[in-house]
Amino acid sequence: MAETGTKIEVTRQEIEDFYSDYYEALDKLQLEDWPEFFVEDCVYRIIPRENYERNFRLATLGAESRGMLRDRVMGLIKTQVYAPRYYRRFPGPLKIRAAEGDEIPVEHNLLMVQTLVDQPSEIVLCGRCYDRLTRSESKLLLKRRDVVFDSEMILNSLIYPA
Numbered sequence: 001m002a003e004t005g006t007k008i009e010v011t012r013q014e015i016e017d018f019y020s021d022y023y024e025a026l027d028k029l030q031l032e033d034w035p036e037f038f039v040e041d042c043v044y045r046i047i048p049r050e051n052y053e054r055n056f057r058l059a060t061l062g063a064e065s066r067g068m069l070r071d072r073v074m075g076l077i078k079t080q081v082y083a084p085r086y087y088r089r090f091p092g093p094l095k096i097r098a099a100e101g102d103e104i105p106v107e108h109n110l111l112m113v114q115t116l117v118d119q120p121s122e123i124v125l126c127g128r129c130y131d132r133l134t135r136s137e138s139k140l141l142l143k144r145r146d147v148v149f150d151s152e153m154i155l156n157s158l159i160y161p162a
Contacts, residue, residue: 008102008135015096015106015133018140023089026161031076034161035069039136042066043144046162049127052148060154069161076159086115087124087160103143104133110147112162124158125149 025033045059092109112125127149134143147162
């Protein structure tokens with residue numbers, strides 16, 4: 001829908017379509033497209049639950065702009081060497097909160113499974129996403145994404161975005 005004043009209006013279907021496109025791009029390894037789901041001045045973190053709940057800034061992985069996300073993608077594509085693998089992301093139902101100004105808070109559980117071509121699948125991440133969506137021109141984008149993982153430890157093979 002349209003923005004009215006500083007309050008953003010959006011349909012549930014628009015939000016569901018956004019997440020469907022987001023996770024499809026990642027599962028298909030269209031990594032160059034991933035930063036385009038974010039506003040230019042964004043925050044992206046993968047952070048342990050303890051740090052998130054205590055408002056500690058230390059994250060396992062973090063970026064503070066779309067440019068930093070692009071650098072992460074270039075590092076994955078051009079410089080890093082690792083065994084071929086596939087990720088599948090299984091997001092839970094979306095909990096869409098009331099709009100706060102130009103932001104829409106959205107929460108959902110996330111399970112990420114990794115499959116190396118010669119090994120059984122394994123869980124890489126189990127946690128909850130705390131997102132802030134906003135509208136930029138005619139589309140929704142992430143302003144902030146905190147992926148909070150439940151375990152105190154995370155596999156060091158978490159190389160792709162969540």
